[in-house]
Amino acid sequence: MPTPIRSRLTALAERLPLGVPPADGWERVKTGYWTRLVPLLALVALLTHLPSFVRPVWSPDEGFLATQARMLADGGVLYDTVVDRKPPLLPWLYQACFAVFGSASLWPLRTLAVVAHLVTAILLASIARGRWGNRAGVGAGLLYLLASIGLSPEDTQAATFEVFMLPAMVAAFRYAERRRWLAAGIAVALCSLTKQTGGAVMLPVLWMLFQDARRRGVRWVPALLKIGFGFALPIALVAVILTNPKGFLFWVVTGSGDYATFGGAWLQMIGRALGNSAILLGAGLGFLLPVGRRLWLKYRHRPLPVAGEEHGSTTDLWMWLLSSVVAVSVGFHFFGHYYLQLIPPLVLLGTGAIATSAVRWKPVLVYTTAAATVFWGLALAWPGERLDRTTEVATAVAAQTTPKDTVLVWGMHPELYWLADRKPATRYLTAGFLTNFSGGKDGTGSVGEQFSMANAWQTFDQEIAKGLPEVVVDDSGLAPYQPGMIPKIENLLETHYEMVGVFADTVVYRLKR
Structure with missing residues (x-):
């Protein structure tokens, strides 16, 4: 006569999906639902x-x-x-x-x-x-x-x-x-x-x-x-x-209003x-x-x-x-x-x-x-033109710099830093922090120096003052934050940099000697 425990195990096994027959011990585990x-x-x-x-x-x-x-x-x-x-x-x-x-x-x-x-x-x-x-x-x-x-x-x-x-x-x-x-x-x-x-x-x-x-x-x-x-x-x-x-509260909770x-x-x-x-x-x-x-x-x-x-x-x-x-x-x-x-x-x-x-x-x-x-x-089959160009730019940046040099990418593609294996010159890895630009709102008018995050430009200036980046990559294209519309970046490029490469609408600048 089956014991009550064995009867329960048999009843449970009969409820397994796809008509799996009752099994004992490890055999039942191996044929279980989740296994x-x-x-x-x-x-x-x-x-x-x-x-x-x-x-x-x-x-x-x-x-x-x-x-x-x-x-x-x-x-x-x-x-x-x-x-x-x-x-x-x-x-x-x-x-x-x-x-x-x-x-x-x-x-x-x-x-x-x-x-x-x-x-x-x-x-x-x-x-x-x-x-x-x-x-x-x-x-x-x-x-x-x-x-x-x-x-x-x-x-x-x-x-x-x-x-x-x-x-x-x-x-x-x-x-x-x-x-x-x-x-x-x-x-x-x-x-x-x-x-x-x-x-x-x-x-x-x-x-x-x-x-x-x-x-x-x-x-x-x-x-x-x-x-x-x-x-x-x-x-x-x-x-x-x-x-x-304080930093956690600002960056995670209160600092994303704009x-x-x-x-x-x-x-x-x-x-x-x-x-x-x-x-x-x-x-x-x-x-x-x-x-x-x-x-x-x-x-x-x-x-x-x-x-x-x-x-x-x-x-x-x-x-x-x-x-x-x-x-x-x-x-x-x-x-x-x-x-x-x-x-x-x-x-x-x-x-x-x-x-x-x-x-x-x-x-x-x-x-x-x-x-x-x-x-x-x-x-x-996803098109790789953008990735190919980014990789080409990253290769050029790596060739123009040493691992000790810093780089500034003025754009919305921070993967350039990673692909080039070079250190950013600033904590702001995209131009969005300094201009309020977002890739999801290309047509908005609230883009410019005056719309940056609080004290962002002061911090940026302090970081740049410690040492100019060896290379600046202008990846803005026709975006509303292109250097001609951001006086600080335009002045930085005109004063300290010379153009060394153009890849479609991406321009690479190097520090003048």
Whole structure:
């Protein structure tokens, strides 16, 4: 006669996906749900992001982070002599990888980016499985990985802030769903310390807290205190102990007001917002159509054709999506990589719509795989003219200088510093800090010396006075911050430099002898 424990193990094994028969001991572990799903997701994560390894740098953000990491390794101080408007976790991660593997390549960061996507997929699979069953868990994990490359390759194949923000964001939602409020608060903090807009996931976390307290008739104050403590502790540790509190407050919180404003390029911003939304819609149409169909049937007050009972409300998922939309819209830049934040809640909403309706999984996965294949091929064939020119300029800069010399890149492509392996002459790695220019608002009129960050030009002058850079690269082209429109830069070039090379619209100057 079977023992009660053996009976429970047998019943559990009978619930394994795909009709796996009961098994004992290690054999049951080997055929378990996660031991089969995780390797599958790992393979798909690697395949979908394999193109990320074929280029030395995908975006200016990667170049900025790589240059920051070298400055930190050379003794720079974050939020003092090394500055950016972003939180510190990713610069520190770049610095750590460079310390272990060297700073000549970004392949360690690209590998960690694949791991970040994998962790995100596993967490989404866990959420979906708990709500809609085993098959939904598999579907959610696969849909996320396939949709995660459904934007411009420069936005999806780079190892940048949004990619490393997603695991903590999804973890925060998962912990809140399971009423682990302290862990949820910590996860929101880690998300915010990777990129500020990641903190938007606090909205669905609080929503789930108050809804849980209302349904169960319990006090919500102790849980709220746990969330607050979990959120505040990591941020206080980073701001007070690991960085300069004043510098952290300015660069991460208060110093981006002018950068994150509507400005005057509203047609450009609307065009970018609609364009990236359309691209993501096309990539995820397979699982977004069931969501649209469900909303339409609900609007028409028609009964939903379900294959089983509805597994709970999806209001928390809609709150998550709403918070992500707000996060994407902050600053009105609408860069493609911002849209990565929308994918997890969209995938879960799509998974729920499929799992609780007559829609079959096969056509959804076939379409999403086909779309991902198109984006995968696009990444391999992505034009490299800009990268080729940047590499050519970096080679020329390296030839004109020695490793001890400093360089000033007047433009928005700090990867030039990293590719040339030369030290920046200033802490301001892009012209945006000194002119308020942003690549997402080319048509705005608020660009010029008078719109710089507070005391930025005074700091710049002090740095230049310590030693003129050996080479200045004017990468402004026809941008509204070109030297002719910025008297300080124009005077610097006319007084101390001579032109030594022209590469398309990029001009290289060297110090006069």
